[in-house]
Amino acid sequence: MAAISIRNVDVVFGENIEQSLALLDQGSSRQEIIETTGDVVGVANASIEVQEGEICVLMGLSGSGKSSLLRAVNGLNAVSRGELLVQDGDQMVDIATCDASTLLHMRTSKISMVFQKFALMPWMSVVDNVAFGLDMKGMSKQKRRAKAMEKLEMVGLSEWKDKFPHELSGGMQQRVGLARAFAMDSDILLMDEPFSALDPLIRSQLQDELIELQQRLNKTILFVSHDLDEALKIGTHIAIMESAKIIQHGKPEDIVLNPKTPYVADFVAHTNPLNVLCGRSLMTLVSDLPIVNGECVLNPHDNTVVNVNAEGVITTASRQGEALPLHHWSEGEDIERMAEGLLVIASPDVPMRSAIEIRYKTGLPLLLEEDGRLVGILSDKDFYHALLGKHFTLDAA
Template sequence: MTNAVEFENIDVIFGNRQAESLRLLDQGRTREQIADATNNVLGVANVSIDVPEGEICVLMGLSGSGKSSLLRCVNGLNSVSRGSLRVRAGNDMIDVTTCDSTTLRNLRRKNVAMVFQQFGLFPWRTVEDNVGFGLELDGMGPAERRDVVREKLALVGLDQWAHKYAHELSGGMQQRVGLARAFATDAPILLMDEPFSALDPLIRNRLQDELLNLQEKLNKTILFVSHDLDEAMKLGNSIAIMEGGYVVQHGTPEDIALRPANGYVADFVAHMNPVNILRGRAIMHRVTKDQRNSSGIIAIEDEGMRITVDNGTVQAAHNAEIGDLKLIAYDGTLSADLDGTDNSVVFVAQDDVLLKDLIDMRSITQNPVILTREGKISGTLGRKEFFDSLT
């Protein structure tokens, strides 16, 4: 997998006595001790994480944990005191800690775009002119710029608002203008610094859904800062939890929910709703080859179901009391004619399906759900796995 951003041993100190502060950091001194000794502030300490292309990495933690300080290093808004920070520009990786000003400026113009918490719209410019501002600075002509802007506004559902001004839009609409402005440059990397935190919960949830839908179409690399675990779990392919400038755990949402690295992370996930986070692959009973008999049949004894498998592909399912079961491939929605209980069906779903969707399937049939990866059976979810996941 190709990385879009690589943080390697990144330290960020705010203040003039950099060398002294770094020496104290190497001695294991805390942020408070460094501040007392030097009047400098430790923003980020010894961070090393990779962000693959096309993934959303959420940087999260409490206020002052260092997440925004780290994010702003990617486009050079914050200076790195020590370490290497490499950002992809086409086939090259540019180290923003050592590159010259011209290279950094080109990186900001073509490769990295930013969406701010407070929208940052110019009140004297129309929506259309706000979205096209970066293209205008880049020297693009009015006609070409107008075409690009209208395309990006349509992408975020604001093409009918092109001639309005910021004060005529709701908060959620203004944030979508900020998204369109970032998309207009076609930069493959987006930096999003708590972009939804100033919005009402309902609008915020809607924009999270819209961002995920846009990500399916655009496949950007996104570094997203948040202090909300539910938001991080919903959006992130990976999550880096920060405390006191350090990354204390970096992993998938399932890793963090099921295996918190320390008490700080455990406190974050203690009251989390698992149905919106856990996926089938994290809680399923894994199927191995030695569970199959000579005829390729896998027995799920606790619920009386047997699955016939040929070269890893599910061929049939049978229940001792009901007989042959109808296999139904789950595609993200449940058919209206399945509303109610039907014990004669068994669902087959991808093993990255969310627990909330698995619960919907289970509410229709009392049979286990069969989970697959790339068309091959990978596991099953029976009564025991459902109960274990909820406790």
């Protein structure tokens, strides 16, 4: 079920909204509209659904409209036209048209927000900052402090409870912001570039922590970022925005493999594909392997071959006539313990980073097997194609 359903939403800032919407319908650009009416189009005809428990990343360059759309979800930006439905129990509330009391209920019970600049109260202790929203809800001091301590423990800051924000590092302050949002027990978290002001190492660490927390808490998260590598790392789905419009929405791997516009392709060309691609995306199909004397040739230079029976099952393998041991690898197994000369069989869904590590440790291609049948291999050529950005096709249609 969708936790957030955004349907043909426009967000226009200014005094001549009806005129600006009419111009938008006529195909006028943002620049033409601002020159004619003085209004700024923040979001244009956005439609997207965010399912329960997923992390959807809105991304694009500065001014693309991603933060304008995010802030519309909790009513910080007014919707000029369209529906913006947010789940509240068994019903959906239209944030665009609900009354003030309903909006207050949604903000205090269903939606929490984590800001880029932490937004901590400098005169309050860490624990009081985390408990602030609970105070606004009318929770007793004892209960809200206990709840705040529970969330500080979750983000590893319980020992800092009596410190003040200026005594904490930037990464620690952002953890306090996360704890404050989680303390509200909201089903939906809105995160507006929460890690962008941090050093790269701290930023990567907090991304990992967010993924770990999400696995435990299963919130619905709408996350704004201008960094595609970050989006690929944490996102279940990604919506890329340009000039106030959503131009592509899909799973990370789909966006990397099939960018729909030159704008998206330019983003993809500068990303690290190892963070998102799997073996299935890049493998050489078994049907494309050369067959010599009934054997599939993996590497003609050292005569590495495999024998496959009529059902597609791998039976034996050899290199230069000497038998190679076969090993079935599963996610989580320690790759460091693998020996050179071991021919590894894995699922086509093996992450590319793991596949490259296996290739490095064993010195051999990786066999990919599905439903007990050999379906393809990963060799150096496949890895090079990924690293050189030759793995995607541009569908400009």
